[in-house]
Amino acid sequence: MSSLPLQCGFLVVVAAALLCHFVFKRHEPTSPLSHLGLLVVVPAILTTLFLPNASTFTHAFSCVYILYYSTVLVSVTLYRLSPWHPLARYPGPIPCRISKFWMVWVSRDGKQHIYYSRLHQTYGDVVRIGPNELSIRDVNAVVPLMGSNGMPKGPHWDGRMAEQSATRTVISVRDSVEHARRRKPWHRAFSVAALKGYEEILGKRVQQFVTILEQQTQPFNLAERINHFTFGGGSEMLRDGDKDNTWHLLESGLPTALVLSHVPWLGKYYANLPGIGEGLKTFRTFCQERAILRRSAGSLSRDLFHYLIDEAGLERHTSPPTFAEVASDGVLAIVAGSDTTATTLSSLFLSLLRNPQTYYRLQAEVDSFFPPGEDLLSTVHHPHMIFSNETLRLFPPVLSGSQRGVPRGGDDKFVGPYFLPEGTNAFVHTYSLHRDPRNFSPSPDTFWPERWLKPEERAGLLSFDPKGLDKFPIVHDTKAFVPFSFGPMHCVGKQLAYQELRMVVCAMMCRLNFSFAPGYDPESWERDFKDYFVSTKGSLQVVLSPRNLTA
Numbered sequence: 001m002s003s004l005p006l007q008c009g010f011l012v013v014v015a016a017a018l019l020c021h022f023v024f025k026r027h028e029p030t031s032p033l034s035h036l037g038l039l040v041v042v043p044a045i046l047t048t049l050f051l052p053n054a055s056t057f058t059h060a061f062s063c064v065y066i067l068y069y070s071t072v073l074v075s076v077t078l079y080r081l082s083p084w085h086p087l088a089r090y091p092g093p094i095p096c097r098i099s100k101f102w103m104v105w106v107s108r109d110g111k112q113h114i115y116y117s118r119l120h121q122t123y124g125d126v127v128r129i130g131p132n133e134l135s136i137r138d139v140n141a142v143v144p145l146m147g148s149n150g151m152p153k154g155p156h157w158d159g160r161m162a163e164q165s166a167t168r169t170v171i172s173v174r175d176s177v178e179h180a181r182r183r184k185p186w187h188r189a190f191s192v193a194a195l196k197g198y199e200e201i202l203g204k205r206v207q208q209f210v211t212i213l214e215q216q217t218q219p220f221n222l223a224e225r226i227n228h229f230t231f232g233g234g235s236e237m238l239r240d241g242d243k244d245n246t247w248h249l250l251e252s253g254l255p256t257a258l259v260l261s262h263v264p265w266l267g268k269y270y271a272n273l274p275g276i277g278e279g280l281k282t283f284r285t286f287c288q289e290r291a292i293l294r295r296s297a298g299s300l301s302r303d304l305f306h307y308l309i310d311e312a313g314l315e316r317h318t319s320p321p322t323f324a325e326v327a328s329d330g331v332l333a334i335v336a337g338s339d340t341t342a343t344t345l346s347s348l349f350l351s352l353l354r355n356p357q358t359y360y361r362l363q364a365e366v367d368s369f370f371p372p373g374e375d376l377l378s379t380v381h382h383p384h385m386i387f388s389n390e391t392l393r394l395f396p397p398v399l400s401g402s403q404r405g406v407p408r409g410g411d412d413k414f415v416g417p418y419f420l421p422e423g424t425n426a427f428v429h430t431y432s433l434h435r436d437p438r439n440f441s442p443s444p445d446t447f448w449p450e451r452w453l454k455p456e457e458r459a460g461l462l463s464f465d466p467k468g469l470d471k472f473p474i475v476h477d478t479k480a481f482v483p484f485s486f487g488p489m490h491c492v493g494k495q496l497a498y499q500e501l502r503m504v505v506c507a508m509m510c511r512l513n514f515s516f517a518p519g520y521d522p523e524s525w526e527r528d529f530k531d532y533f534v535s536t537k538g539s540l541q542v543v544l545s546p547r548n549l550t551a
């Protein structure tokens, strides 16, 4: 090539690379075929322009690829940092503004909730945590973002669900109309009548759990036992422990799922790589098999699956759930219901043992409602509520909230005072909101269940305030309490979770005395509490003794 054609050749490569950036920006293609076309085929064709003048094919090939990729990278970086980017008005660290791979790196150790919290302390209520993503710590954003006129789910589920994209679980359905259709059986499954029906099933399991605990004479990991309890009926884990390594499979898949939620387009590659992500796939298959088995066995009692499968045939003439949908939601029923509730229960016991006066107050309250001879599993009394809420405030099992997104090609949105252009994803950062003194004061980081009481109720308690917190002005904004998320896509299992917490807490407090095992460091709980969308936890070593109360 003479010097002019060579320059032209370079210009063509640069122009093609800029066009490639434009296509990615405009359409965000996620299919491997379009990636192949734009990132491999186009520069390969361009290589032919240089072949006549290049000394070797390798030389031409490497020149074109280096130029093409560097131009794409520089163009993407400059654009994302430029004042022309639609999110330029929102502050955030430079690496976050350039690429979501930064969050992949940050979140690898499970501490992304602490990272977001620090970002909010530095940058304020809205932080740009990705090129097109915002974290919000403002109670006024909850309703506009997640309420009935809010936004559909964001793309963070796309990467996790890549290999089963044909039939997604309800939690990952992004189209709001389809989501509402898929939620119908779940609504029936958690109606007042259905919840009443679960009491007996749950009651038997709670009895079994407490009886197993009573036999425990040595220090043990209470958090692990609680995992086995919440894993659900039909599983022998409660009696035999995690013999099949099922819980481990569930938890070991969570870090990868979190990575894929930051870079959803990677999910399609990941799902097809042989030997990768086997743990998660095995776990999903395990859950699906159980759903399928349960379906073919038919109803013995009106359990959750009775409603999910629509065994009563209520949707026969409209849109009955398909077999694939039931199998897919079967996985969700196990994952969403077990890990979250287990974490809350364990965090509650940790917090009670750290605050002995509160522990004894709850125990006295439970004893007064359930004197010896009273049915421990009766659901008439609710002594647990403020304790559960305070635990969920400090240790929400979904620490960073659930993402919403303004669809690309859709209308721009205002979320309260914040402008969200099309293609923007956002979430309300639950952990930061729950520990913000503007929402919960005094001492938002302290476990103080009495903050949930009305002033007149607090005044009626003698030892309600061991820390002297009541002397300070109290701020208590329940609109900022969103452990179950909010709006039409919020946690549909919330009432079941409360029902389960109430029954187990009452039964455990009535029948057993707990204390930390010698040498256990309670500070390790917060250290080991990790954000992998659903949180994971460390151990909670305790010793216990039966209370032997007699009528």
Ligand code: HEM
Pocket (backbone or CB within 6 Å): 170, 171, 172, 183, 186, 332, 333, 334, 336, 337, 338, 340, 341, 344, 396, 397, 398, 401, 402, 403, 483, 484, 485, 486, 488, 489, 490, 491, 492, 493, 494, 496, 497
């Ligand atoms: C303390 C316990 C629990 C907590 C903190 C919790 C929290 C959450 C959160 C934050 C979401 C995301 C909602 C969103 O995308 O906006 C969710 C979704 C969901 N949870 Fe729970 N959950 C708990 C227990 C349960 C239980 C016991 C079940 C019953 C099986 C359950 C079933 C579901 C389902 C089906 C969804 C998807 C809802 C949808 O997308 O429409 N959860 N949960």
